[in-house]
Structure formats: C-alpha cells, structure tokens
Amino acid sequence: MTTLTATPMGKIPLKGEIAAPGDKSISHRSLMFGALAVGPTRITGLLEGEDVRATARAVAALGAGVERTGEGAWTVHGVGVGGLAEPECALDLGNSGTGARLLMGMVAGCPITATFTGDASLSRRPMSRVIEPLSRMGAVFHGREGGRLPITLTGPADVMPIDYRSPVASAQVKSAVLLAGLNAAGRTTVREPAASRDHTENMLRSFGAAVETRTEDGMIVVTVDGQPELAPQDIAVPGDPSSAAFAAVAALILPGSEVTIRNVGLNPLRAGLFEVLTAMGGEIDVLDRREEGGEPVGDLRVRGGALKGAGAPPANAAAMIDEYPILCIAAALAEGRTEMRGIEELRVKESDRIALMVNGLRAAGVEVEEHEDGMTVSGSGGRPPAGGCEIDASHDHRIAMSFLVLGLACAQPIAVTGAETIATSYPAFTDHFARLGADIQSR
Structure with a gap:
C-alpha cells in the first residue's frame, strides 16, 4: 500500500x-470503438494509466490487434461490429468501472461468452444497472449476489434492439446499451431523465454510425441504428x-x-x-x-x-x-x-x-x-x-x-x-x- x-x-x-x-473516458472508447471498426484506428494522446491499459488488454483478448507505437500512441486493428472473438481467459478490468460496463455492452452484442473480473474495489461495485437492460437484449449473466464481479456473460445469437428508459442519467448505462445495439437488426433507444456524457454518441458518429439525439417528453432520447460498418479513425485524445x-x-x-x-x-x-x-x-x-x-x-x-x-x-x-x-x-x-x-x-x-x-x-x-x-x-x-x-x-x-x-x-x-x-x-x-x-x- x-x-x-x-x-x-x-x-x-x-x-x-x-x-x-x-481524457480517460475518451481513451477507453477510442480503444473499444477502434476494435469495432474495420481496419486500423490510430490514437494519439491516449491516457496510459492502469485503467486504460486494462481496457487495451481486454480489447486484444477479444480479437482486436492492439499495438503501442509510442508515448500515448496506439493502433487498434478492428474486427468489425459483431466480429469479437471469445476470449481464452477472464477479462481483468482492474479498477475500471467504465471499462467493465462498456465492454459488457460490446460482448452482449455478440454470441460469445466472457468472464469479467476486477480488483477488490471494482468487485464491490454493483453492475446491475447494465445487467438489467442487457438482459432484456438477450444476454445471460451469472455472477455474485447484487450483480457484482466476477460475472460471466453470454451474448445471444441474435441481440434484440430495445427501447430502454433508464432510471438515472448514466453515460455508462447508455453506452453499454448502445454498444450492444450496434449488432442488433433494428434501432436501439435509450431514454434518460437528464443529459449524461455524450462521448459515446460523438465518437460513434465519427466512426460512421447513425446516432440521433433528441428531447422528448422531458427525456433525453438517444438512438442508434444497428449493424453499421464502422470506419477506422485517427483520434487525438483531448x-x-x-x-x-x-x-x-x-x-x-x-x-x-x-x-x-x-x-x-x-x-x-x-x-x-x-x-x-x-x-x-x-x-x-x-x-x-x-x-x-x-x-x-x-x-x-x-x-x-x-x-x-x-x-x-x-x-x-x-x-x-x-x-x-x-x-x-x-x-x-x-x-x-x-x-x-x-x-x-x-x-x-x-x-x-x-x-x-x-x-x-x-x-x-x-x-x-x-x-x-x-x-x-x-x-x-x-x-x-x-x-x-x-x-x-x-x-x-x-x-x-x-x-x-x-x-x-x-x-x-x-x-x-x-x-x-x-x-x-x-x-x-x-x-x-x-x-x-x-x-x-x-x-
């Protein structure tokens, strides 16, 4: 200690x-979205803290090519939406709640099984906020009482698009649902009582996904059209x-x-x-x-x-x-x-x-x-x-x-x-x- x-x-x-x-939030997403694109995404300014490195290792375990080319400079060779491979070992996200929850959304959109673990702090934090909507989309979860890590997730053969009304404004919940919805045949919608961080929406648009944000009945409504082909990007992390x-x-x-x-x-x-x-x-x-x-x-x-x-x-x-x-x-x-x-x-x-x-x-x-x-x-x-x-x-x-x-x-x-x-x-x-x-x- x-x-x-x-x-x-x-x-x-x-x-x-x-x-x-x-930026830690954008660094996580750069690696993940790069993995879902087809071809090489080049990232500069990536935060090289332990949380982001854990995400990089997890993305590599899911089949993407991940290469560090210099200080803060990384290249991710993506496998495309729906192209993730089943990892051979558990995905250890260390202390990263963002990494764990967003990667659960990615895995929930694919017919693969993955086990998520983390350190003592992360293992005390409930994952039920993302488990509930992802279960509606067809994912199956097995974990500790209260939705705590370690958790094993199996994605469905055909992920279901949903219209989800989130009880809280949470960028992690919203992002997990949208990421799972990328591989659904149809439109996935998340409704929030207030605006949460919109890095996921901004970055998905830059990768070529059809993402719409609007206000409806006092709610912030975000939709994504499923099964796009995401184009690789050059990302400068602020x-x-x-x-x-x-x-x-x-x-x-x-x-x-x-x-x-x-x-x-x-x-x-x-x-x-x-x-x-x-x-x-x-x-x-x-x-x-x-x-x-x-x-x-x-x-x-x-x-x-x-x-x-x-x-x-x-x-x-x-x-x-x-x-x-x-x-x-x-x-x-x-x-x-x-x-x-x-x-x-x-x-x-x-x-x-x-x-x-x-x-x-x-x-x-x-x-x-x-x-x-x-x-x-x-x-x-x-x-x-x-x-x-x-x-x-x-x-x-x-x-x-x-x-x-x-x-x-x-x-x-x-x-x-x-x-x-x-x-x-x-x-x-x-x-x-x-x-x-x-x-x-x-x-």
Whole structure:
C-alpha cells in the first residue's frame, strides 16, 4: 500500500504550466470503438494509466490487434461490429468501472461468452444497472449476489434492439446499451431523465454510425441504428477535465498562484465543475479555444484568490459527478457554505465517496454536514484548516488526490494511504505538482 504526504505550501504559490493527461473516458472508447471498426484506428494522446491499459488488454483478448507505437500512441486493428472473438481467459478490468460496463455492452452484442473480473474495489461495485437492460437484449449473466464481479456473460445469437428508459442519467448505462445495439437488426433507444456524457454518441458518429439525439417528453432520447460498418479513425485524445480539476483547485485555494493547464477537454457535459468554481469567484480563463477529435478543447489559466461558497445545482450532477470530491476541497477554503445535493450516485463509485469525503474533511478540521444524497461544507474563508491527519483513501484515486490537494493548503501535512490507485487515472500526478512547486511524495 502506498502512502503519499502533501506538505503545506504556507504562503508559497503554485506557478507554471502542465498539460492535462489524456481524457480517460475518451481513451477507453477510442480503444473499444477502434476494435469495432474495420481496419486500423490510430490514437494519439491516449491516457496510459492502469485503467486504460486494462481496457487495451481486454480489447486484444477479444480479437482486436492492439499495438503501442509510442508515448500515448496506439493502433487498434478492428474486427468489425459483431466480429469479437471469445476470449481464452477472464477479462481483468482492474479498477475500471467504465471499462467493465462498456465492454459488457460490446460482448452482449455478440454470441460469445466472457468472464469479467476486477480488483477488490471494482468487485464491490454493483453492475446491475447494465445487467438489467442487457438482459432484456438477450444476454445471460451469472455472477455474485447484487450483480457484482466476477460475472460471466453470454451474448445471444441474435441481440434484440430495445427501447430502454433508464432510471438515472448514466453515460455508462447508455453506452453499454448502445454498444450492444450496434449488432442488433433494428434501432436501439435509450431514454434518460437528464443529459449524461455524450462521448459515446460523438465518437460513434465519427466512426460512421447513425446516432440521433433528441428531447422528448422531458427525456433525453438517444438512438442508434444497428449493424453499421464502422470506419477506422485517427483520434487525438483531448486532456481530461477531471484530472485538470486537481491542479485548478490547488491554484485557486493558494493565494498568488498562477497555473496554466494545457489541452483540457471542455465538453459542456464535462465542464460543470469549472462553471461552479467560476460562480464561487474563481478566476479561470479559457485560452485558445479549439476543437480536437470532435470535442471542444482549450487551455485553462487559473489564478488563486478568495472563493465564496455556492450551491452546486443537482441538475449539474451528471456533468461533474467525478469532480465532487475536489469541489469539496475548494469549498473547504471558501467563505461560507457550499451545498452539494442530488449526488447519491457517489455512494456506489470506487468507494462511498460521500462518506469518505465527510470523514476525511472532519479529520482535517473542516466543518461538514453529511446528507443521504450529498454534503454541505462550511468553508474557512481562506484560513488554513488544521490538517495533521492520515486519510485512508480506500483505494479510490479521486479521494486520494483530493486530500493531497487539501494538504497543500493546511497548517500541517496530510498523509494519504491507499494512494497507489492514483496511477489508474493520473500516473504523472506527483510529477505535475512538483513541476508547479508542490511537495507531494512518499515518506
């Protein structure tokens, strides 16, 4: 188990620039959709964290040719929709819920059998949200009670297109159903109560699939026409806004800081955190707006200063669900209260993120109230919280990184155990912070 300790910066600001690591969501999809195309898909800027590497191994086990050609550069030789081969061994997705759920959708569209496994954290996370709609499409699942890994999935000879009304807005559920529907003879539809990340729809369109998105009776409706021939693509993966959030918040809470984060993906369904931080008074400027791989991208210039507590509207939850832990850190240094509600999904992520953030913030001397569907943080108005504690991240990478950022602004260091999982999404985390002047290291 890895323990990292963040040393307080005192009055020393963060300075410099970094490039955001490749977007994890788009990296996963690049490998998967490349496997479903006919011919070579070339990817640059791929996030080479452990989660994405697990997806690369799984895609190769399903019959695609996967080759690393340089740093962040990969080529996937696809086998076409419906062309996946039955793997000879279990597909180990490590800590990746995205990898597991989306690959289940791919396998559910083919008449093959595959077993899905993962690490201890992933094996505690329920898969029932994707099992239920994929079962309607003809897939058969055998797994642990509560729909937990390991799970063996057998796809049907002829996958059935469905019209599925999802009880929650979830990009993973939507994507799994759409991926299974690619091999169905007909149109597959997913209806959501709110918009979720649309990377799957954007990328499927670029590969040549017929995908339609519309609003109907207050629902977001996405349809895909089955059995297309997907054309290989050249994909430049933009930087991950979820990873960029850590340096951005660190700069905001340390007065005098000025940090530039290059190549940040600014998809409106992913940029909710930056909107909330700006509403809190954060100085975040977007430079050189552009489009890469069908996604809006820009460079963020972030300057430290006073923040004020603000509400995080529940309607924004789907656009920033992974960023609530680091938002808590900004809230801890803000003036006043920041209320975060409608985020009960955080209780079934890599950990119960609501409980872990509440307990960790209290240990660091931050006042916080826990709700079943969220939390309310009472900020210090810029005064350093006490710190001087050890936080168990429960092998959750976002919890670990969030409390390390808090440690930079505390009176005493914060040590985080279970920090080895940072490598799943942000292998260069400590190196990037060192480049900005921070001291985060194993002690």
